[in-house]
Amino acid sequence: MDFTALPYSIGNKRYRLCPWSGNLLIKKSKKEEKSSKTSEKILKLRLLCDNPYALKTADNSLSYRFDKSKYLKRNADLLIYLCRHNFLLARKYAELKRHVFPNSVDAIRYFHSITNQEEASNLCLPRTLFCAQTSQAFKENGAIFIGVYLPSRSMHAWIIENGIQPDRRDNIWHQYRPIAAIG
Amino acid sequence: MRYEQPNLSFINARTSESLADIWGDLKGGYWKYSNFINHESNVLKGVRNRADYELVLPNLIPIETGQKWNIINHKLEEEIFTPELKNSGIKDFLIHSKNFFDKFSNKKIGVQLSGGVDSSIIIGLLRFFGISHTLIGYCTQRYEFRTELFIQNLLACNAKESILINYEDYLPYSGLENIPPHQHPDMTCCGFSSNQAMAAACFDASVDVLLTGCGGDLALGDTITTSKCNWIPAIFNYTWLQDIIYTPKGVHLLSFFSDPAILECIWNLRRGQQVDPEKLWARVFFRDFLPTELVDYTYKADFWGLYIDGLLSSIPEIHTIHKQAYELSGNPYFAEKNLNELLKIDLLNCDQQLYQRLEARISAAVWIKSLLAA
Numbered sequence: 001m002d003f004t005a006l007p008y009s010i011g012n013k014r015y016r017l018c019p020w021s022g023n024l025l026i027k028k029s030k031k032e033e034k035s036s037k038t039s040e041k042i043l044k045l046r047l048l049c050d051n052p053y054a055l056k057t058a059d060n061s062l063s064y065r066f067d068k069s070k071y072l073k074r075n076a077d078l079l080i081y082l083c084r085h086n087f088l089l090a091r092k093y094a095e096l097k098r099h100v101f102p103n104s105v106d107a108i109r110y111f112h113s114i115t116n117q118e119e120a121s122n123l124c125l126p127r128t129l130f131c132a133q134t135s136q137a138f139k140e141n142g143a144i145f146i147g148v149y150l151p152s153r154s155m156h157a158w159i160i161e162n163g164i165q166p167d168r169r170d171n172i173w174h175q176y177r178p179i180a181a182i183g
Numbered sequence: 184m185r186y187e188q189p190n191l192s193f194i195n196a197r198t199s200e201s202l203a204d205i206w207g208d209l210k211g212g213y214w215k216y217s218n219f220i221n222h223e224s225n226v227l228k229g230v231r232n233r234a235d236y237e238l239v240l241p242n243l244i245p246i247e248t249g250q251k252w253n254i255i256n257h258k259l260e261e262e263i264f265t266p267e268l269k270n271s272g273i274k275d276f277l278i279h280s281k282n283f284f285d286k287f288s289n290k291k292i293g294v295q296l297s298g299g300v301d302s303s304i305i306i307g308l309l310r311f312f313g314i315s316h317t318l319i320g321y322c323t324q325r326y327e328f329r330t331e332l333f334i335q336n337l338l339a340c341n342a343k344e345s346i347l348i349n350y351e352d353y354l355p356y357s358g359l360e361n362i363p364p365h366q367h368p369d370m371t372c373c374g375f376s377s378n379q380a381m382a383a384a385c386f387d388a389s390v391d392v393l394l395t396g397c398g399g400d401l402a403l404g405d406t407i408t409t410s411k412c413n414w415i416p417a418i419f420n421y422t423w424l425q426d427i428i429y430t431p432k433g434v435h436l437l438s439f440f441s442d443p444a445i446l447e448c449i450w451n452l453r454r455g456q457q458v459d460p461e462k463l464w465a466r467v468f469f470r471d472f473l474p475t476e477l478v479d480y481t482y483k484a485d486f487w488g489l490y491i492d493g494l495l496s497s498i499p500e501i502h503t504i505h506k507q508a509y510e511l512s513g514n515p516y517f518a519e520k521n522l523n524e525l526l527k528i529d530l531l532n533c534d535q536q537l538y539q540r541l542e543a544r545i546s547a548a549v550w551i552k553s554l555l556a557a
Contacts, residue, residue, distance in 0.1 A: 052330055053476045149327070149485075151492055152531045171461065175327040175485050 001095050001132060004042050004181040010150065017146055017180035022087030022125070024153050024179075042181045045143045045160045052174050056163045058105055072100060073114050075133070079126040080115075087125075091182065094129035099136040104159050104166040107131040112169060120169065124157040131159050131166070132183065143183030147176025186431060188366055190248040190422035197242050199254055205243060205366055214554055216241050219368075219516040219547045226370050226543035227536065230418050234259045245367050249417020264414040264446060271451040273468070279444040280308050293390035293434075295381070296320030296338060296345065298331030298484075300462050300469075300477050301396025301403065305439045306338055307472025318345040319384050319393065321353070321377060323489065330482035337474055346384050353377035354493030359504055359549050362427075364557045368550035369423040370542045378424050382432040390434060397421070398440035402449045403465040406458045412450065416441040487533055494530065494541065501545055508548040511555040517548060 007016040014027040038046075048055050075098065082090035101107040111127045112120065120127075128144040135142065142161030148154065158173035159166055165173060193202040205213070221237035228235060238244060246252060249262050284292070294305050296318040309316045320335055322328075339345035358376030365372075385393050398419030405414070419438035429436045440446060453464060461481040470478045494501075502522065509517035525541055528534075 050329065052482055053333055053480060055480075057479055150488060151495070152488070152533055154533060171481060171483075172485075174330060174482050177326040 001091065001182050002039070003091070004038050006038075006046065006178050006180055008148075008177055008179055015148055015150070015177075015179050018087075019180070020088045022146075024148055024155060026153075038181075041141075042143055042183065045183075046145070046178060046181065048160050048163065049145055049147075049174075049178050052165075055160070055165055058164045058166055058168055072110070072134070076111055076114055076126065076130050079129050079133070080123060083126040083129065090126070090129055094133040096133065097139075098134050100134045101131075101136065103137040104131040104135040104142060104161045105164070107135045108159075108167045110134075121172075124170070127167070128157045128159050129182075131161075135161065137162055138183065143181045145173075145176075145178040146180045146182070147173070147178045149176050186363055186365070186427050188422075188426040189430075190426050191366060192246045193366075194244040194246055194252045194259075195242055196238070196244050196257070199252070199257070201252070202243075205240070208240075208243070209366065209554060213240060213243075214551065215512065215514075217368075217514070217547075217551075219514070219543075222368050222547050223540055223543040226539050226546075231413075231415065233418070234261045239368060247417070247422050248420070249415060261415050262417060264412055264416050264443070264450075266412055266447040266450040268409070268454075269447075269451055271448045276445070276448045276452065277308075277311075279442070279448050281312055283439070283442045283445055284309065284312060284314050287392045290391035291389050292316040293319050293385055293388065293393040295393060295395045296335055296347075297396065298322075298328075298334035298338075299396065299399075300465060300473065301399030301440070302394075303334060303338065303473050303477055304399075304465065304469045305394050305396060306342075307469065310341075311472060315343065317388050317390055318342045319381060319388070319390070320345075320347055321350040321381070322347040323350040325484075325488060327488060328484045330476075330480070331484045334474060334476060337476070344388065346388060348377075348380050348384055350377065350489060353380045354496060355490050356493045356497035356501065356545065359497065359500055359545065362549050362553050364553045365423070365427055365550065368543075368546045370539075370546040371421050371423040372427075372546050372549050373542050374424070375428070378428045382428045382434055385429075385434040386432040392435045392437055393429070395419075395436065395438050396440065397438040398446075399462075399465075400460075402440045402446060403453075403462045404459050407450060407453045407456050409454055414446070414450075416443065416446055490538065491530060494538070498526065501548075504552050505544070505548045507556070508551040512551050514551070517551070 003019045005016055007014055012028050014029050016025050018025050079090060079093065082093055108127060108131055111130050115123055132138050132144055138161055142159055144157055144159055146155060146157045156173060156176045158170055193205050195202060217239055222239045225236040244259060251260050253260050292314065294316055295302055297320055318339055322332055322335055335347065339347065353376040356373050362372050362375050401414055419441040420436065425436050456464060466478050505517055505522045506519065522544060525544065528537055
């Protein structure tokens with residue numbers, strides 16, 4: 001999965017995401033920063049982030065019957081652990097594809113079903129990486145976006161896949177300006 | 184210049200005497216006995232608990248519109264909304280809405296165009312009844328407001344008259360220096376400049392009544408049990424803003440949802456519903472009056488970014504007013520170290536309590552400064 005920087009500048013401040021640590025980097029600089037090469041897919045999906053009303057509404061019908069497979073749960077737990085300790089490793093681990101779900105809608109539902117909902121807001125990154133790893137549709141039609149809610153340093157990760165934002169419980173993603181994409 | 188505040192009166196707690204205003208006491212120096220720690224705790228309690236507020240001025244109980252003094256048990260009471268149980272449908276809602284709009288048949292109606300679902304319902308209804316109206320809203324190019332801006336543009340395009348005020352020119356906490364004297368500290372003053380711009384726009388457009396969607400979060404999103412209702416419609420209307428900013432411009436700022444008949448109808452329609460923060464029920468029920476986007480999607484912009492940017496850019500002004508309040512009153516509450524103590528906390532951390540404490544301090548300093556400088 002490629003990491004695409006989508007740096008954002010306002011005034012003399014440049015906001016970008018460190019691809020290795022996952023930290024928000026804020027630089028004071030008047031120089032224009034070059035954006036990394038952005039694929040067609042990311043450009044298209046980024047446009048949907050910028051125009052949320054252009055997104056399709058998520059279909060609620062379930063296409064996957066959840067099983068209680070222990071390995072899937074262990075997989076999610078490992079991603080949660082890695083995201084807490086090492087952003088790069090978590091990203092790399094998510095590249096080991098396990099296409100269990102047809103799409104991110106089902107993958108996210110499964111993730112929600114096995115994790116503590118009180119912690120859901122802190123699990124946005126492992127949740128999206130889990131989807132990237134387990135959704136069949138992700139590679140062709142999906143990307144993870146990581147955004148910042150300015151002027152705070154609050155960050156959030158979400159997915160756009162198949163023209164939808166697949167997480168029905170995520171009602172904050174549109175507040176965040178994308179500064180990086182993975183996919 | 185001093186404004187009348189008809190929506191605010193006082194009760195002398197010792198004598199139960201009703202006072203239409205306390206300008207005389209304030210002029211006599213009664214402000215010196217103010218307890219701003221109580222003001223801070225009142226702000227933290229929130230307006231829904233205003234009947235339990237501690238006194239800021241000893242023995243002087245402020246009574247706002249919608250409150251009354253119970254002379255028997257010496258307690259401040261709220262006029263709580265008590266709906267009558269009845270069957271309601273869209274037809275009833277339309278009748279009540281029409282009756283409400285008819286009250287202003289000889290006046291020019293304006294609607295606060297926020298781009299959200301509450302004000303869009305009002306606009307949809309006015310269009311349905313063919314009632315002429317002007318749209319006036321704050322707009323901003325901030326990323327998080329792109330969904331609101333989309334709806335604002337959509338509705339403004341189809342309106343006969345629409346005015347969009349750039350919010351960035353009137354950020355919260357700006358223009359505090361210009362706040363006129365008032366009788367009691369009120370944290371609503373933090374939105375002084377934007378409301379002043381809104382009132383001026385209404386004045387220029389000859390708008391007499393400006394309808395707002397305030398209270399929509401409660402009416403359309405709160406849990407509705409059949410047993411009890413604790414809504415206070417009076418708090419849907421901001422009395423301080425009305426008296427200090429809108430009345431001098433000849434504008435009546437009025438929440439559509441504060442109308443008792445409309446509120447009762449909504450209450451009956453939603454009876455038994457659980458909390459609905461995304462207003463899913465309203466989006467479906469009012470779908471014929473709303474843009475499709477508001478029916479199919481539930482985006483809602485967060486104002487925190489605007490507030491924090493306003494606060495950050497007004498810090499020098501806040502320091503100045505705080506210093507002036509200290510110099511004029513000598514009250515140790517306004518000692519610089521107390522303000523610095525609050526400001527040294529990371530302001531970019533979205534901690535609501537911190538902002539509320541700051542708002543309490545700012546409104547107290549503004550009050551003292553406005554009184555004494557005048």
